Amino acid sequence: MTVQAAAQPPRMRQGPRPLGLHLSTALTALLSSPSGLQPWRSGSLPWRPGLAEKAAELRSLADGVDADALRDAVDREVRRRIDRLLTGVERYRHHPYRRDLPDPPVVWTEGGSRLLDYGALNPKAAGAPVLFVPSLVNRHYILDLSAKKSLMRWLAAWGLRPYLIDWGAPGALERRFTLTDYIAGRLERVLDAVVAREGRAVPVAGYCMGGLLTTALALRRPREVAGLVLMATPWDFHAEDAAPARRAAAFFQPFGPLLEAWGELPVDVLQALFAQLDPMLALKKFSHFARMAPDSPAAEDFVALEDWLNDGIPLVAGVARDALAGWYGRNDPATGNWLVGGLPVEPARVSVPTLALIPERDRIVPPASAMVLARSIPGAQMFRPSLGHIGMVVSAGAEDGVWIPLAKWLNTLV
Numbered sequence: 082m083t084v085q086a087a088a089q090p091p092r093m094r095q096g097p098r099p100l101g102l103h104l105s106t107a108l109t110a111l112l113s114s115p116s117g118l119q120p121w122r123s124g125s126l127p128w129r130p131g132l133a134e135k136a137a138e139l140r141s142l143a144d145g146v147d148a149d150a151l152r153d154a155v156d157r158e159v160r161r162r163i164d165r166l167l168t169g170v171e172r173y174r175h176h177p178y179r180r181d182l183p184d185p186p187v188v189w190t191e192g193g194s195r196l197l198d199y200g201a202l203n204p205k206a207a208g209a210p211v212l213f214v215p216s217l218v219n220r221h222y223i224l225d226l227s228a229k230k231s232l233m234r235w236l237a238a239w240g241l242r243p244y245l246i247d248w249g250a251p252g253a254l255e256r257r258f259t260l261t262d263y264i265a266g267r268l269e270r271v272l273d274a275v276v277a278r279e280g281r282a283v284p285v286a287g288y289c290m291g292g293l294l295t296t297a298l299a300l301r302r303p304r305e306v307a308g309l310v311l312m313a314t315p316w317d318f319h320a321e322d323a324a325p326a327r328r329a330a331a332f333f334q335p336f337g338p339l340l341e342a343w344g345e346l347p348v349d350v351l352q353a354l355f356a357q358l359d360p361m362l363a364l365k366k367f368s369h370f371a372r373m374a375p376d377s378p379a380a381e382d383f384v385a386l387e388d389w390l391n392d393g394i395p396l397v398a399g400v401a402r403d404a405l406a407g408w409y410g411r412n413d414p415a416t417g418n419w420l421v422g423g424l425p426v427e428p429a430r431v432s433v434p435t436l437a438l439i440p441e442r443d444r445i446v447p448p449a450s451a452m453v454l455a456r457s458i459p460g461a462q463m464f465r466p467s468l469g470h471i472g473m474v475v476s477a478g479a480e481d482g483v484w485i486p487l488a489k490w491l492n493t494l495v
Contacts, residue, residue, distance in 0.1 A: 093174050093175060094173065094174045094175075094176075094388070094391070095391065096173070096174070096387065096388075096390070096391030097170065097173070097363050097366075097367070097387065097390075097391060098348065098349055098352045098391045098393075099349040099352055099353055100170075102352075102353050102356060103356065103363035103364075104166075104170075104363075106356070106360050106361070106363070106364075107166055107361065107363060107364040108163065110360075110361065110364070111159050111162055111163055111166075111364075112159065112163075114155060114159055115152060115155050115156060115159070118148075118151065118152060118155060121136070121140065122140060122143060122148075124137075124140065162364075162368065165367075165368045165371045165372075166363075166364055166367055166368050166371070168371040169366075169367030169368055169369070169370040169371035170367050172370065172371065172375055173367065173370060173383075173384060173387060176375065176380070176381075176384045178381050178384045178385060178388075180222070180226075180227065180385060180388060182222075182225065182227060182228060182231075184197055185197050185198055185199045185201050185202055185233075186198045186201045188244075188274070188278065189271065189274040191267060191270060191271075192249070192252055192254045192255055192267070193248070193249030193250055193251060193252045193254075193255060194246065194247060194248050194249045194267060194271075195246075195247040195249060196244055196245075196246060196247075196271055196274060196275070197221075197233075197244065197245045197246075197247060198242075198244055198278075199225075199233040199234060199236070199237045199242075199243045199244065199245060200237055200241070200242030200243060200244070202234060202237045202238075203237045203238060203240070203242075206237060206240045206241060206242050207240060208239065208240040208241040208242060208488075208491070208492050208495060209241055209242070209283075209284060209307075209491045209492055209494050209495045210241070210242040210243075210244065210275065210278075210279045210281075210283045210284075211236070211241060211242070211243050211244070211283060211284045211285070211286055211310075211491055212243075212244045212245075212246070212271065212272060212275050212283055212284070212285045212286070213233070213243055213244065213245045213246065213285075213286045213287075213288065213291075214246055214268065214285060214286065214287045214288070214291035214292075214294055214295050214298075215245070215246065215248070215287075215288050215289070215290075215291045216288065216289045216290035216291050217248055217263065217290055217291075217294075217394065217396065217400060218290060218351060218393060218394060218396055219289075219389070219390075219393055219394065220247075220389060220392050220393070220394060221245055221246060221247040221248065222247075222389065223288075223389050223471065223474060223475065224245060224288065224474060225245065226385055226386065226389060226474075226475050227382075227385050230382070230385070230475045230479075232474050232479070232483075232484055233245055235480070235484055236484070236487075236488060239488045240492075241488060241491055241492070242279075244275050246268075246271055248394065249394075250394055250395065251344075251345055251394070251395060251397045255397055256344035256345060256397050256398065257397075257399070258397050258399055258400065259399035259400060259402075259403055260294075260399070260400055260403040260404070260421060261420075261421050261422050262399070263294065263400065264294050264297045264298060264301070264421050264422075265301065265421060265422040268294055268295075268298055269298065269301065269302060272285070272298065272302060272305055272306070273305070276305050281307070282304060282305050282306060282307040283305070283306070283307055284306065284307045284308030284309065284310065284433075284434075284491060284494055285298060285299065285306055285308075285309060285310070286309075286310035286311075286312060286487075287309075287310070287311060287312065287314060288312040288313065288314075288474070289312070289313050289314060289315070289445070289446065289470070290314075290315075290404070291312075291314075292311040292312060292313070292314025292315075292454075293314060293315070293316070293408075293414065293426075295309060295310075295311070296309065296311070296314070296426060296428060296431065296454070297421045297426045299431050299433050299435075300424075300426060300427070300430055300431060301421070301422070301424075303432050303433060306433050307433065307434075307494050308433050308434045308435070308436070308491070308494045309431065309433050309434070309435040309436070309458075310435075310436050310437075310438065310487065310490075310491070311435065311436070311437040311438065311451070311454060311455065312438045312473065312474075312483075313438065313439065313440055313443055313445070313446045313451060313470050313473060314437070314446070314451055314454055315408075315414075315446040315447075315450045315451060315454075316414050316415055316428070316450055316451065316453045316454030316457070317412065317414070317415035317449070317450045317453040317454075318408050318409050318412045318414070318415065318450060319412045319415065320415075320447055320449040320450040320452075320453060321447045321449045321450070322447075323412075325357070325358065326408075326409040326410070326412070327409070327410065328357060329354055329357065329405060329409045329410075330405055330406055330409045330410030330411075331410075337402075340398040340401060340402070341398065343398070344397065344398055345395035345396060345397045345398055345401070346395060346396040346397075346398070346401040347395055348393040348394070348395055351393055351395075351396060352391075352393060354405075355445075358444065358445065359444065366383075366387075370383050386471070386475060407419065414426065414454075415453060428454055428457035428458045429457055429458070429459065431458045431459070431461075432459075434460070434493075434494065435455075435458045435460065435461040435462065436461070436462050436464065436487070436490050437451065437452075437454065437455035437458075437461055437462065437463045437464070438464050438466065438473065438483055438486075438487065439451045439452060439455065439463060439464070439465050440465070440466050440467075440468040440469055440470060440472070440473045440483075441465050441466065441467050441468070442467060442468060442469045442472070443469055443470040443473075444469065444470065445470040445471075446470055448465070462490070464486055466478070466482035466483050466486075467482065468482050468483065
């Protein structure tokens with residue numbers, strides 16, 4: 082008689098990471114709400130210009146309401162919102178969805194990095210080959226999130242031959258890397274591998290931080306790079322408002338001495354850094370998730386994206402210093418002081434056809450930051466979809482707004 086082991090339930094998720102920070106921020110904001118009632122009713126609270134008029138309207142509506150009744154109503158609303166937040170977080174942590182999309186063939190490896198050949202999924206494809214370069218901070222599979230939300234698989238079905246770098250988690254070798262090691266070393270060797278397979282120069286496409294890497298690559302290897310695509314790529318880190326960038330650099334400073342011991346900036350530290358962009362985002366997202374039917378396609382899409390967001394990669398010490406202190410703190414790219422291999426990265430010297438995809442609703446990379454780069458490259462074309470930073474690759478509007486224009490532009494390079 083054979084005894085079959087009972088199926089193990091999926092392991093509970095750790096996220097949203099760092100969980101303690103997200104919960105404490107949201108709970109502090111909600112639980113402190115009653116303390117603002119008296120100054121609000123007296124008109125002594127300062128408001129931003131866009132909110133002052135609405136605050137005055139609400140205050141006039143509350144003039145005839147008993148103070149105790151209003152305080153009780155606020156208390157009930159606070160409790161309701163806390164309950165909704167915790168419900169959403171708990172449902173996410175126990176949701177049965179797990180990404181099980183098989184990888185395409187791996188055609189090159191070095192250290193912890195791999196090169197994935199999505200063109201192999203459509204052997205008859207005759208369109209342009211293209212090398213996609215994601216950020217060093219987040220996992221590559223945002224471009225291959227699920228069977229129904231995969232830019233890579235869609236491009237392959239369209240007839241292009243996309244390759245995608247999976248940088249992988251840094252190991253002992255990568256912990257000694259700087260941005261120069263990644264660009265002038267590993268990325269150039271990846272490019273060599275693709276050029277050797279295709280027998281021709283290939284366009285490169287960089288997403289977010291990956292766009293900075295590919296800009297430097299296009300300058301260093303113009304004969305092997307047939308075109309450059311910049312997807313939500315920052316350049317002027319002090320555009321619009323320098324304060325958030327400087328806060329990010331300041332946030333990093335206390336961890337400087339620990340980098341030598343760690344060799345990398347941990348994922349939760351990076352997640353805490355990103356949380357500064359919108360401290361209340363977790364409250365909004367998971368409260369909304371709590372209202373979804375748990376078995377709905379929308380809930381599965383939410384979990385798939387949230388899993389990717391929480392599946393970050395540590396940033397090695399040298400890159401953390403280059404990016405946070407150099408890019409965010411000193412604004413090295415925009416001031417002409419970013420060096421790779423001892424040479425300045427000067428967009429005005431980029432000589433390959435360039436397409437800059439700059440989403441108008443990007444809250445991570447301000448459009449003004451990305452436009453500085455596009456305007457600095459001679460002849461660069463700009464396309465501005467009405468999407469967000471992540472929505473440009475996974476939202477319902479991504480196919481019409483980004484994927485099709487991108488595919489058509491790449492095919493002009495054949």
